[in-house]
Amino acid sequence: MHCHITVQHERFDLAAEEAALRVLAGDAGALVAFQGMVRGHDAATPLAALFLEHYPGVTEAEIGRIAEDAAARWPISALRVVHRVGSLVPGEQIVLVLVASAHRKAAFAAAEYLMDYLKTEAPFWKREDFTDGSSRWVDAKASDDAAAASWGD
Template sequence: MDCKVTIQQARFDLGDEERALRRDAGDVGALVAFQGMVRSGDEAIPLAALYLEHYPGVTEAEIRRIAAQAAARWPISACRVIHRVGSLAGGEPIVLVLVAAGHRGAAFAAAEYLMDYLKTEAPFWKREDFVDGSRRWVEARASDDAACSRWQ
C-alpha cells in the first residue's frame, strides 16, 4: 500500500481527492475522510491567520512512515494525506486524510491513527497571527499526546 502525501499551499478539493483515491484503491467497502479546518481561535484577540512551516522532504517522509505503520496495523487499500502550509485564514481547510479499506473498522481506525500521529510526529511548525499584529508559536498539546498514546 502506497500512501500519496502532498504538502502544498493551494486549497484542495475533497471531491476530486476522493474520486482519485477510489480509482487507486479499487474495489473497497469503505472510505473514510477527515478534513480539518483552521479554527478562528479561542483567544480574547481574534486569529487573523495560522501560519505553517515544514521541512520539505523530511515532512513528507515522516507522513509516509506513519502511513506505513497504519498499513501494518490495519488492512487498508489506499490512503491520501494533504497538509497545507503557508498562511491560512480561519475556516480554511488545512489537512485531508483519506483512507480506503475493505471494511469500515479498518478505515476508521487507520484514519484516526494517521491524524493522531500527524498532530504529534509530523514536523510542522505553527504560528498564530492575531488581528492586533501579535504572534505566537503553537506549543505541543498534552491532549494530542494523550490521543496518540492510546495506540501504543
C-alpha cells in the same frame, strides 16, 4: 497499498481527491475522509491567520512513515494525505486524510490514527497571528500527545 502524500500551499478539492483515491482503492468497501479547517476562536483575541512551516522532504518522509505504520496495523487499500502550509485564515482547509479499506472499522481507525500522529509526529511549525498584530508559536498539546499515546506504540 497505494499511498500518496502532498504538502502544499494550494487548496485541495475534496471531491477530486476522493474520486482519485476510489480508483486506486479497487474493491474497497469503505472510504473515510477527514478534512481539518483552521479554527479562529480559541484565544481571547481573534485569530487572523495560522502560519505553517515545514522541512521539505523530511515532512513528507515522516508522514510516509506514519502511513506505513497505519498500513501495518489495518488492511488499508489506499490512502491520501494532503497537508497545507503557508498562511491560512480561519475556515480554510489545513489537512485532508482519506483512507480506503475493505471494512469501515479499519478505515475509521486508520484515519484517526493518522490524524493523531500527524498532530504529534509530523514536523510542522505553527504560528498564530492575531488580529491585534501579536503572534505566538504553537506549543505541542498534552491532549494530542495523550491521543497518540492511546494507540499503545
